[in-house]
Amino acid sequence: xxFTFSEEQEAIRALADEVxxxxxxxxxxxxxxxSDERIDRDLWRELATTGLLGIALPEDLGGGxxxxxxxxxLLEQQGRHVAPVPIWQSALAxxxxxxxxxxxxxxxxxxxxxxxxxxxxxxxxxxxxxxxxDPQTIATExxxxxxxxxxxxxxxxxxxxxxxxxxxxxxDGAALFVVDLAASGVSVEQTQSTTWEICxxxxxxxAPAELLAGSAAVQWLLDRVELALAAIQIGVGSGAVAxxxxxxxxxxxxxxxxxxxxxxxHQLADCYIHLEAMRVTLWQAAWLLSENQDPGTSVLVxxxxxxxxxxxxxxxxxxxxxxxGVDTDxxxxxxxxxxxxxxxxxxxxxxxxxRLGAQLxxxxxxxx
Numbered sequence: 001x002x003f004t005f006s007e008e009q010e011a012i013r014a015l016a017d018e019v020x021x022x023x024x025x026x027x028x029x030x031x032x033x034x035s036d037e038r039i040d041r042d043l044w045r046e047l048a049t050t051g052l053l054g055i056a057l058p059e060d061l062g063g064g065x066x067x068x069x070x071x072x073x074l075l076e077q078q079g080r081h082v083a084p085v086p087i088w089q090s091a092l093a094x095x096x097x098x099x100x101x102x103x104x105x106x107x108x109x110x111x112x113x114x115x116x117x118x119x120x121x122x123x124x125x126x127x128x129x130x131x132x133x134d135p136q137t138i139a140t141e142x143x144x145x146x147x148x149x150x151x152x153x154x155x156x157x158x159x160x161x162x163x164x165x166x167x168x169x170x171x172d173g174a175a176l177f178v179v180d181l182a183a184s185g186v187s188v189e190q191t192q193s194t195t196w197e198i199c200x201x202x203x204x205x206x207a208p209a210e211l212l213a214g215s216a217a218v219q220w221l222l223d224r225v226e227l228a229l230a231a232i233q234i235g236v237g238s239g240a241v242a243x244x245x246x247x248x249x250x251x252x253x254x255x256x257x258x259x260x261x262x263x264x265x266h267q268l269a270d271c272y273i274h275l276e277a278m279r280v281t282l283w284q285a286a287w288l289l290s291e292n293q294d295p296g297t298s299v300l301v302x303x304x305x306x307x308x309x310x311x312x313x314x315x316x317x318x319x320x321x322x323x324x325g326v327d328t329d330x331x332x333x334x335x336x337x338x339x340x341x342x343x344x345x346x347x348x349x350x351x352x353x354x355r356l357g358a359q360l361x362x363x364x365x366x367x368x
Contacts, residue, residue, distance in 0.1 A: 020077055072282070090120045123152035138169055234310075243317065274305075310339050318336045
């Protein structure tokens, strides 16, 4: 395994950093947080214009024809800048349609994501403990038509997305479905997440749905979503550490910078170790998926590191800012909120370990 970025990936990283630096400064982020949508439409259009939104989507559907690694490079840069745009939600929903959908579904849903004219979203979580591959939402077929009954919790961007890719139990296993969020039988209770992003609790009452793919597709999508969250978390933690270093070098106590104090150095060293562990486990799992190899336990290991160590990083960097760290108007506070939100999405660290233990008990290969 070689985790060195290719020349193409380095170019994507540099372009993404340039776009986010110029378009997602702290003043702009504050402005977007006060808007009705809480999505930066200007940044979204810029990402579409540069081709970054569709970087992993097929070329024949308007995408860049690259892969997961390139998407995760983009997501890490988004996390560094805590930029309020729903990249992973739309991109991975479109990627699932591109991978499993019919020609009609692919033509109808994917190109709009690549060019930025359409939002898609993903609903995998339900009320109660997260259990992958075992949704409580029920799918029923009658006369070749599918309907869903149940609920999905905290589905992102339900206020702008017109379609959601959701998991449901068919009786013969889990499957993925495409749901029109404006259809009869679908009700959405809008709420907000820890990061102030607008999301929705979605209830289905015999709601019409289109079958996308069977049980293997549910795990396929879950693996990619969990690694997307891990990639963003690496960026969030890296951005928080960078802010802490700047602050500690400029803040003086007893006639010298806070950065020179041994206890401060120890805290930052711990953050560095956590980030490197998060990085290597992410790219190990991403490489296996990109090579169409069995990821074994690697995805859950990367998810656990992002969930557990990621929160340690944002908590430590907040603490190192002292009183400034708890100021909700100070930039590093947003990294704390993003880190907390990611750490709770698709189950927290205890849930990750329980799922990992279940995999090991079932004899899933440990990827070392």
